[in-house]
Amino acid sequence: MIYFDNGATTFPKPKGVAVAVNNVLQKYGANPGRSGHNLSLKSAEIMYECRKNLADFFKVSSPENVIFTSNCTSALNTVIKGVLKPGDHAVISSLEHNAVVRPLEELKNNGVKYTVAEYVPYDDEATINNFRNAMNERTRLVVCTHASNVFGFKLPVERIGALCRLHGVLFCVDAAQTAGVTELPLDDTSIDYLCMSGHKGLYGPMGTGALIINSDVLPKSLIQGGTGSMSYQKSQPEVLPDMYESGTPNLPGIAGLNEGIKFINRCGIKNIERHEMRLAQMLYDNLNAMNNIELYTQRPNSKTSVPVISFNIKDEDSEDVAAELNRFGIAVRAGLHCAPLAHESFGTIDRGTVRAVMSAFNNDSNVRMFVYTLNRMISSKKRNQKG
Numbered sequence: 001m002i003y004f005d006n007g008a009t010t011f012p013k014p015k016g017v018a019v020a021v022n023n024v025l026q027k028y029g030a031n032p033g034r035s036g037h038n039l040s041l042k043s044a045e046i047m048y049e050c051r052k053n054l055a056d057f058f059k060v061s062s063p064e065n066v067i068f069t070s071n072c073t074s075a076l077n078t079v080i081k082g083v084l085k086p087g088d089h090a091v092i093s094s095l096e097h098n099a100v101v102r103p104l105e106e107l108k109n110n111g112v113k114y115t116v117a118e119y120v121p122y123d124d125e126a127t128i129n130n131f132r133n134a135m136n137e138r139t140r141l142v143v144c145t146h147a148s149n150v151f152g153f154k155l156p157v158e159r160i161g162a163l164c165r166l167h168g169v170l171f172c173v174d175a176a177q178t179a180g181v182t183e184l185p186l187d188d189t190s191i192d193y194l195c196m197s198g199h200k201g202l203y204g205p206m207g208t209g210a211l212i213i214n215s216d217v218l219p220k221s222l223i224q225g226g227t228g229s230m231s232y233q234k235s236q237p238e239v240l241p242d243m244y245e246s247g248t249p250n251l252p253g254i255a256g257l258n259e260g261i262k263f264i265n266r267c268g269i270k271n272i273e274r275h276e277m278r279l280a281q282m283l284y285d286n287l288n289a290m291n292n293i294e295l296y297t298q299r300p301n302s303k304t305s306v307p308v309i310s311f312n313i314k315d316e317d318s319e320d321v322a323a324e325l326n327r328f329g330i331a332v333r334a335g336l337h338c339a340p341l342a343h344e345s346f347g348t349i350d351r352g353t354v355r356a357v358m359s360a361f362n363n364d365s366n367v368r369m370f371v372y373t374l375n376r377m378i379s380s381k382k383r384n385q386k387g
């Protein structure tokens with residue numbers, strides 16, 4: 001199988017990830033932070049190591065500000081529902097995933113309003129203006145994806161962050177598609193909350209994610225319960241990271257995520273980005289040279305995009321194309337990719353798009369086979385139409 005569905009979750013994972021998960025299950029997997037015996041201490045040590053590696057990776061000084069979550073969705077829910085109060089207003093981009101839109105729709109029932117700022121492709125100035133115009137005196141939070149999971153566009157998060165600082169507004173970035181794919185150091189930005197999946201570009205197992213709090217404003221904790229700390233206290237501890245991490249953590253996942261980060265550090269994130277971008281460009285150039293293919297972006301490059309290619313075959317439903325590619329052993333995702341706003345903006349809401357996303361484990365021959373298969377599919381359809 002050729003796997004280009006890395007935008008949903010990366011596959012395969014580095015070998016070290018599987019070994020680390022297995023070690024937890026077979027060798028030392030006790031409950032971390034709950035007991036004083038050696039196995040529990042070893043578990044707590046691995047959990048801390050992963051927290052520290054994530055903090056270093058994103059250049060935050062305090063590992064305690066790294067909160068483990070079960071995915072990017074739960075991190076985003078923590079920020080959106082933990083920060084916004086009745087009467088507050090939020091601004092989001094027109095490329096947001098339902099992980100942002102749906103919590104905000106839910107909060108409408110509690111008197112929270114939000115405005116969508118239109119993303120303008122390849123025009124940061126116009127995009128920033130739209131964010132500026134969408135803000136009002138009640139705006140408390142801006143939530144913005146770092147890169148579109150449908151079209152790969154990178155948003156100017158540094159500039160949006162600066163705008164938020166100027167207006168005293170909190171800024172949350174959804175790094176689901178960029179964490180581990182392109183650099184985003186938090187020591188040099190105005191990002192207050194960074195939400196990410198652990199199972200995509202960071203190469204951890206599914207069921208992992210993180211929220212990095214880079215602000216003194218702590219979102220209200222949505223879950224209360226045992227943390228293994230301050231157990232004499234009936235109320236939820238208000239210290240990081242315990243405040244947000246009640247209940248037994250996903251240690252197998254976290255140990256795997258730790259190895260995923262080490263893998264990226266060994267390869268070098270810039271090398272991974274270069275490799276994936278080269279493959280994305282190769283795919284784009286080939287698709288662009290084909291007659292019946294509709295593309296929605298300019299040729300991707302690291303300044304404007306992440307290695308995500310969305311396309312359609314003329315007059316065909318994206319789900320049908322993906323199903324046929326699957327029959328030829330190629331895994332892609334089709335449809336709306338949980339981001340209807342993005343499709344509304346680009347006129348693809350009716351049939352969605354076919355999406356191919358690269359990972360460090362893809363290579364040139366995967367792309368060549370993909371293009372060859374697509375060409376065959378198109379020409380056999382033409383033959384059938386003639387016949």
Ligand code: PLP
Pocket residue numbers: 007008071072073074097099145147148149174176177196197198209
């Ligand atoms: N945000 C974006 C931009 C995404 O692409 C995704 C998943 O594809 C999510 C949020 C949700 O991530 P998760 O599946 O880790 O909850």
